[in-house]
Amino acid sequence: MLRITVDGTAYEVEEGLTLLQALDDLGVLMKGVDIPHYCWHPKLSIDGSCRMCQVEVEGVPKLQIACDTPVRDGMVVHTGNERVRKAREGVMELMLVNHPLDCPICDQAGECKLQDYAFDYGQMHTRTREPRRALKKRVDLGATIVFDQERCILCRRCVRFCREIPGTSELAITQRGDRSTVETFPGKPLENDYSMNVADICPVGALTTRDFRFKVRVWFLEEVPGICTGCSRGCNVHVGVADDQVRRYTPRRNDEVNDTWLCDYGRMTYQEIGAPDRISEPAVRGDAGQLVGTTLEQAVECAAQLMRTAVEKEGPGVVAALASAHATNEDLAALRGLLAALGSETHGVPIVTGPADALLIRPEKAANAEGARVAGFGEPGLLLDKIRGGGVRVLIVLGHDIIHEQFLGSPEALAALDGVILLDTHRSRLEQVAHVVIPARHLAEKGGTVTNFEGRVQAVPAALEPAFEAVAEAQVLARIASALDLSISDESERKRETD
Amino acid sequence: MGHRVPHVTHYLTEHFADPGYTTLSGYRAQGGYETARRVLAEQSPEEVIGTLKNAGLKGRGGAGFDAGLKWSFMPRDQAGPSYLVCNADESEPGSFKDRVLMERGPHQLLEGILIPAFATGAATTFLYIRGEYAEPARILQRAIDEATAGGVLGSNVLGTGFAHQVVLVRGAGAYICGEETGLLESLEGKKGQPRRKPPYPAECGAFGRPTTVNNVETFCHVPHVFARGVDWFRSIGTEESPGTTLFGVSGHVERPGLYELPLGTRLDEIIFEHAGGVPGGRKLKAAIPGGVSMPLLPAGHLDVPMANEFLREHGSSLGTGGVIVMDETTCMVRVGCVISEFFRDESCGQCTQCREGTGWLHKLMLRIERGGGTEADLDVLEDVAGKMEGQTICAFADAAAWPVQALLRHFRSEFLEHVRAEKCPFPESFEL
Numbered sequence: 001m002l003r004i005t006v007d008g009t010a011y012e013v014e015e016g017l018t019l020l021q022a023l024d025d026l027g028v029l030m031k032g033v034d035i036p037h038y039c040w041h042p043k044l045s046i047d048g049s050c051r052m053c054q055v056e057v058e059g060v061p062k063l064q065i066a067c068d069t070p071v072r073d074g075m076v077v078h079t080g081n082e083r084v085r086k087a088r089e090g091v092m093e094l095m096l097v098n099h100p101l102d103c104p105i106c107d108q109a110g111e112c113k114l115q116d117y118a119f120d121y122g123q124m125h126t127r128t129r130e131p132r133r134a135l136k137k138r139v140d141l142g143a144t145i146v147f148d149q150e151r152c153i154l155c156r157r158c159v160r161f162c163r164e165i166p167g168t169s170e171l172a173i174t175q176r177g178d179r180s181t182v183e184t185f186p187g188k189p190l191e192n193d194y195s196m197n198v199a200d201i202c203p204v205g206a207l208t209t210r211d212f213r214f215k216v217r218v219w220f221l222e223e224v225p226g227i228c229t230g231c232s233r234g235c236n237v238h239v240g241v242a243d244d245q246v247r248r249y250t251p252r253r254n255d256e257v258n259d260t261w262l263c264d265y266g267r268m269t270y271q272e273i274g275a276p277d278r279i280s281e282p283a284v285r286g287d288a289g290q291l292v293g294t295t296l297e298q299a300v301e302c303a304a305q306l307m308r309t310a311v312e313k314e315g316p317g318v319v320a321a322l323a324s325a326h327a328t329n330e331d332l333a334a335l336r337g338l339l340a341a342l343g344s345e346t347h348g349v350p351i352v353t354g355p356a357d358a359l360l361i362r363p364e365k366a367a368n369a370e371g372a373r374v375a376g377f378g379e380p381g382l383l384l385d386k387i388r389g390g391g392v393r394v395l396i397v398l399g400h401d402i403i404h405e406q407f408l409g410s411p412e413a414l415a416a417l418d419g420v421i422l423l424d425t426h427r428s429r430l431e432q433v434a435h436v437v438i439p440a441r442h443l444a445e446k447g448g449t450v451t452n453f454e455g456r457v458q459a460v461p462a463a464l465e466p467a468f469e470a471v472a473e474a475q476v477l478a479r480i481a482s483a484l485d486l487s488i489s490d491e492s493e494r495k496r497e498t499d
Numbered sequence: 500m501g502h503r504v505p506h507v508t509h510y511l512t513e514h515f516a517d518p519g520y521t522t523l524s525g526y527r528a529q530g531g532y533e534t535a536r537r538v539l540a541e542q543s544p545e546e547v548i549g550t551l552k553n554a555g556l557k558g559r560g561g562a563g564f565d566a567g568l569k570w571s572f573m574p575r576d577q578a579g580p581s582y583l584v585c586n587a588d589e590s591e592p593g594s595f596k597d598r599v600l601m602e603r604g605p606h607q608l609l610e611g612i613l614i615p616a617f618a619t620g621a622a623t624t625f626l627y628i629r630g631e632y633a634e635p636a637r638i639l640q641r642a643i644d645e646a647t648a649g650g651v652l653g654s655n656v657l658g659t660g661f662a663h664q665v666v667l668v669r670g671a672g673a674y675i676c677g678e679e680t681g682l683l684e685s686l687e688g689k690k691g692q693p694r695r696k697p698p699y700p701a702e703c704g705a706f707g708r709p710t711t712v713n714n715v716e717t718f719c720h721v722p723h724v725f726a727r728g729v730d731w732f733r734s735i736g737t738e739e740s741p742g743t744t745l746f747g748v749s750g751h752v753e754r755p756g757l758y759e760l761p762l763g764t765r766l767d768e769i770i771f772e773h774a775g776g777v778p779g780g781r782k783l784k785a786a787i788p789g790g791v792s793m794p795l796l797p798a799g800h801l802d803v804p805m806a807n808e809f810l811r812e813h814g815s816s817l818g819t820g821g822v823i824v825m826d827e828t829t830c831m832v833r834v835g836c837v838i839s840e841f842f843r844d845e846s847c848g849q850c851t852q853c854r855e856g857t858g859w860l861h862k863l864m865l866r867i868e869r870g871g872g873t874e875a876d877l878d879v880l881e882d883v884a885g886k887m888e889g890q891t892i893c894a895f896a897d898a899a900a901w902p903v904q905a906l907l908r909h910f911r912s913e914f915l916e917h918v919r920a921e922k923c924p925f926p927e928s929f930e931l
Contacts, residue, residue: 050851051890051891052851063890068695094883097855098855127879128862130859154848154849173690176845176846177846177858178855180848
């Protein structure tokens with residue numbers, strides 16, 4: 001370890017890092033030690049071109065760029081003195097010489113590094129009278145990203161991202177000098193599974209996602225920590241909420257899980273939360289054979305009655321459950337608890353699989369596949385056999401992955417059951433055979449913990465209330481248990497109560 | 500003055516009037532390749548490096564770095580290839596010496612390459628030539644082919660057992676590819692943009708291997724150092740800057756052209772005695788000593804010996820030795836316009852200050868020239884140039900800033916005249 005002093009504070013840092021890397025590793029960069037930077041990104045190669053991160057290193061005559069200055073033992077650094085300020089003001093002025101300054105109509109306004117640093121290091125007036133460079137304002141780089149050439153500060157983060165992270169190299173800087181711009185190669189659009197990350201890492205309003213641009217001003221967004229539910233990686237996201245709607249996911253840095261990235265597929269799963277096909281009302285199958293809307297109390301009572309009848313007639317073994325890999329660990333614990341209280345051990349979890357890659361995308365297409373396994377839910381095959389053999393009368397089902405073509409393909413196999421109690425977020429053909437349908441909450445609406453493929457248990461809070469009345473599955477299951485006069489509190493909770 | 504006035508000599512260009520000198524047999528007829536053969540056969544690489552360091556040969560590409568010292572940086576005992584690169588991307592406006600060296604003496608260059616190649620253990624030299632130099636490229640390729648066929652290059656250089664090949668690579672026309680790491684990027688097939696340093700090329704150069712980049716003329720001096728000895732070489736030129744160099748004189752002179760003269764020759768001697776002075780009886784106004792990136796000198800400062808140690812005292816530098824002479828009709832704001840336009844066009848665009856500063860300087864120059872400038876604009880010019888200087892990946896931004904700073908230092912009154920008259924007061928100056 002080396003000892004360095006930055007603005008009077010001593011730090012121990014690892015050898016072989018540059019100053020910005022070392023401060024980032026310490027967790028103090030921009031959180032106490034403010035060194036503005038554009039081209040440097042913790043997960044990309046060093047570029048050294050924006051020149052914004054200049055600092056004074058004692059004993060070195062010229063100012064040094066912190067991104068590319070190796071730490072040395074005994075190094076003394078000043079990040080905010082007058083000389084450094086002047087240099088940064090110089091860079092800012094030059095960076096803005098050709099910038100259109102169209103913040104009022106720019107979607108990045110409010111989360112723009114150019115804007116932020118201009119407040120710190122900019123001038124209140126311009127010294128140029130010449131026209132600024134006029135370039136294209138809307139270039140489709142691919143299906144997901146729109147590029148404003150005029151706003152680009154040529155930090156090349158996007159170019160390096162495509163080269164270094166997905167390895168697809170779609171973007172390049174063409175032309176030179178103040179005519180430089182980002183372009184794709186003819187006939188080869190920006191098209192990779194991570195394309196929208198370039199908008200996240202673009203420090204200015206040059207790259208925006210077609211999905212989010214002009215949707216909402218970012219200062220109206222509340223950003224709540226969340227977990228992407230697209231696969232078992234469990235990428236950390238910011239859930240951007242405005243007007244009680246999720247407007248976007250953006251990656252939240254977690255070097256152990258997803259670095260600073262998020263795949264395009266996962267990013268777009270936020271749309272499921274406010275989708276029109278959400279189950280928004282409890283329903284029970286009426287006398288005419290149709291599902292009829294009802295209250296949660298009545299739906300719970302109806303579910304309890306179905307279970308009670310079956311248990312009384314044929315014993316607890318005929319009540320079974322299909323868990324969901326989308327449910328939280330808390331929901332799954334409640335389901336296990338209910339089954340245990342009943343005395344039934346018949347259960348399983350369908351986990352839908354799909355394409356994967358070496359970067360983030362995992363084959364299991366649910367956030368809590370590993371959590372379901374850890375909770376004891378195995379492959380659903382045995383349970384399905386038992387259902388087909390008539391050994392199950394009432395089935396509690398969380399989610400509808402069971403009718404995915406990788407499992408049943410259709411709900412028909414469940415049609416003969418006396419009771420199908422469905423707790424689900426989205427409408428599906430499974431409703432056709434359900435006797436009770438109870439709306440469930442999306443992870444972003446209930447919070448809780450999920451366990452990723454590596455066994456990492458990640459907790460998130462609820463980001464928003466659903467637009468309709470719904471409670472988390474764990475609470476629904478607790479209410480059903482209560483209606484059956486069963487207690488489903490697990491061992492640890494019971495222990496806590498007695499302590 | 501401190502420098503010795505040597506006997507007049509010209510060794511680089513001695514045989515350039517002989518068209519046969521460009522052929523292998525013609526070159527050999529003048530004793531060509533004999534020095535290289537003797538050095539390779541009789542000396543150790545360490546001895547060769549020692550001789551080169553003692554000679555004090557300064558790089559002729561612009562920066563004036565000690566060539567022997569540069570070669571000594573090459574790691575000796577490393578597995579895998581190392582490279583030499585001959586920088587023939589001669590792009591500095593006002594410079595045309597390398598072109599002549601390649602067209603008239605291609606084998607002199609190849610011999611000059613062989614000696615440091617042997618000393619540094621390089622198996623390959625990449626000869627990177629600017630794309631516009633089609634004729635020199637053709638002549639060089641012919642010389643390389645002839646030398647290879649004649650056993651001068653190849654697996655057994657001149658019968659000494661040393662193996663060396665020279666690969667000619669043509670650039671695509673970018674000034675920045677004359678910057679050594681911009682050249683290396685271009686050589687590797689990438690966009691010509693200078694690299695961050697460290698690592699320096701001697702550690703990680705072409706294709707990630709140890710590499711030394713030298714200018715064409717620098718190589719051409721080498722056989723002469725070994726043929727006639729260090730003492731002879733150091734007897735020419737100045738104490739700090741030995742040898743001759745090729746001064747390319749252009750602009751308002753009677754006899755524009757290339758003059759091989761000892762380093763330390765006074766600038767006014769070059770202009771008035773060798774190049775015949777300013778035509779038409781007009782007065783000289785200013786001269787750029789070493790290509791447009793070097794700060795110009797006004798008429799009163801031209802008695803300076805042309806060597807870095809003296810030019811430095813005048814706030815300038817030898818650069819590539821391209822002398823551009825301007826007479827009294829020349830509008831210095833127009834000079835600023837053409838120079839800043841050149842640098843605006845050629846900036847690679849990586850670093851903020853250079854990309855945006857070069858364009859801003861050019862716009863300011865144009866506005867002042869067209870009569871739309873203010874006194875405040877002069878301060879902005881100085882300020883912007885100051886913000887560009889010394890803060891970027893390579894020295895290009897310095898090269899763009901220095902001429903502007905020199906123009907304002909020496910000719911601020913002319914800029915003010917433009918501002919006050921709201922037009923250019925030099926109607927007879929060259930057209931923009």
